[in-house]
Amino acid sequence: MFQQAVFFALIFSPVAGLSAYLITYAEYRRHFPEDIKRARRMSLQFALAAFIFFFIIIVLAVIFINKYFP
Numbered sequence: 001m002f003q004q005a006v007f008f009a010l011i012f013s014p015v016a017g018l019s020a021y022l023i024t025y026a027e028y029r030r031h032f033p034e035d036i037k038r039a040r041r042m043s044l045q046f047a048l049a050a051f052i053f054f055f056i057i058i059v060l061a062v063i064f065i066n067k068y069f070p
Contacts, residue, residue, distance in 0.1 A: 001062070001063065002059075002063070004062055004066070005058065005059040005060075005062035005066075006059065008058050008062055009054070009058040009062075010055075012058055013050075013051045013052075013055040013058065014051065016050045016053075016054040017048065017050050017054075018047065019050070020046045020047045020049075020050035021043050024043040024047070025039055025040065025043035028043055
């Protein structure tokens with residue numbers, strides 16, 4: 001059960017992190033054209049936050065579904 005949760009989380013969390021990075025980088029690059037490093041750093045922070053958030057949510061969702069809906 002836990003292995004299945006981690007499997008799904010390892011597939012979809014990087015996708016969420018990459019999407020968050022690409023979206024926020026495009027926006028911050030437009031708002032801070034003189035400081036690309038700042039845009040990259042802030043985008044990486046959002047990407048890491050999205051990765052962690054979705055990893056935890058997916059693991060909890062799979063455990064919940066397997067426990068209450070066998």
